[in-house]
Amino acid sequence: MNWLLLLEQMLNGFQLGILLFLLAAGLTLVFGIMDLVNLAHGSLYMMGAYFCATFTGWTDSFLLGALLAIPATLILGILVEVIALRNLYARDHLDQVLATFGLILFFNEFVRLVWGPIGLDIPLPAFLNATVEIIPGAPYPTYRIAIIILGFLVAGLLYLLVSKTRMGMLIRAGASNRETIGALGVNIKLLFTMVFGLGAALAGLAGLMAGPILSVEIGMGDGILILTLVVIVIGGIGSIKGAFIAAIIVGLIDTVGRSFLPEFLDLFLAEDSAATAAPAISSMLIYILMALILAIRPQGLFPPKGVGR
């Protein structure tokens, strides 16, 4: 076992986990509080990346581009909520799935019309486009370190927002029991819009952070949305804490599994069958985990208070 490699893979796992957390935080709140299945969350992730690529092109600075892209995605999220999703709250989940799937198609075509079929690139400033040797002998990309640090900062801020502010109190109350908080005279419409905007901004942040590593392209949010859904199921729907822990677990299992499963299978399988089985099994690992959690603890690891107990 190569311990330095394990350490490096854990960093990679954290980095994937952080991106998943930023997506899952918004999705879990929207699902938990507003009881809305929003498949178009991945589209907001994509739009965040496209906004950032465009603004970076205009301002010649990735940081400025990113700072402009977050409010832009927030406004877009609010617009989507007010125009399209508000009418869906009373409908059942299947209608919501259909409508938000339609939104995915809409956004993908919209992007093709505006930005063209070939993706965009977000160039990194020189100080981020380098490597640091935090693990001896393994230079690690600075930008990925920056993602991890920024992700933990955002997670901390979200924790403060949810546990220490009045809006956070309403969010927690909404996640536990929607009907009661509406009955108590809280402006639930405004709360929903704000929560959706917050979720959109977080998704946009995830998208723009992923942009320089992956390329910015049509449908980039569709694949990661599935992982995000796994995260919120494992973490418990409506729980930010659950989303954070589940995202890190999924990130670590996916990355470390991909990396070490072939060696592990070599121990008790023939080399050929290990080589074929490893990629298949490693891509299933997180789904196996989700199935286990659903069997043992269907409400998720950390459900909001008063849910499923």
Next chain:
Amino acid sequence: MNRKIISLVSAMALLGAPALAAADSVKIGFVTTLSTGAGAIGKDMRDAVDLAVEHLGGKMGGKDIEIIYEDDGFKPEIGKQKTDKLVKKDDVDFVAGYIWSHVLMASYKSVVDNDKFLISSNAGPSPVAGKLCHENFFSTSWQNDQTPMAMGEVLNQRGIKNLYIMAPNYAAGKNMVTGVERTFKGEVVGKDMTKFPAQLDFSAELAKVRAAKPDALFVFYPGKHGAQFMKQYSQAELAKTVPLYTVFTVDSISLPRIGDLADGSLMTMFWSPDLDNAANKKFVGDFKAKYGHYPSHYAAQSYDSIMLINSAVNKVGGDLSNRDAVRTAMRAAEFDSIRGKFKYGQNHMPIQDFYLRQVEKDQEGVYTTKIVDVVYRDHQDTYVKDCKMSW
């Protein structure tokens, strides 16, 4: 009574119309990926087909050319649906295109078992060259194993002893790995088959490459995956310690975006924009003039598909009813290919040369690839021995 006759006549007119139209034109269905992130490849192929039709003056054997484009959405099941539609509803004479091996495999039987001709303009999975070879299937590209086999030879020539391999886990990825392993004489110290097309972040695999300390890294990442791989390979600063050798990863679709990262990068291929023959010069020159950028190999192969069909249709004088005559004409493949000479093997796969190409700038400072060496002359794929067809 009159009304009855009128409705009967109009019904006959309706039924007769498609048959009449079919008699006037050569119908070609073209299945490629026009949506999703891979849509850029499909666009390049469609541009090349349009250019071929333009070069032919819109006519084959005195008949109008009718091309029906279909988008496979990068999914085998959708590719098969679209193929079924082309074969059954549109009643085309030829179906061409197909970027992805898994899409071609799903659609294969729908065409060849229905007495239509199938021409692969890119995908070359091993079954269609071997056990499943069919008299109605032709390729204007290559069998998947061939290009990486050429790369294996290059690695041997360059004294590479330890190799790390990365490829996506689908039909073509497996063929590419088999190909390079067949000819590479050193030791394969590590191999990662990544989930396709979902996995776009290769950080875990690149960390393993660094830890394994190989002499070289061989990868196959087609389409958008190639651009992303090159970016992450560069961000991980592996180039200093582990040189990269690729097949179908860097192409003229991705070069405008990743040219600086791929400068000097080496790959093997059957073709290059600078290949010196009249047909290729005309194709590359007119393609650049019309679309403003270099054609990719996807485009070159698609152009050849149309030219192959044209040669056969001309030979039978536009009469497509005699399938055997058309097939014989296709087997002869008497047309000016962009690769120079063009010859079919027993399994309808081209027997062709393979070159080592390198990324560099042309006189105008645009990134392209130039041929630096010939690796194989008249190379035939290894699956031909499993093909029972004889002619």
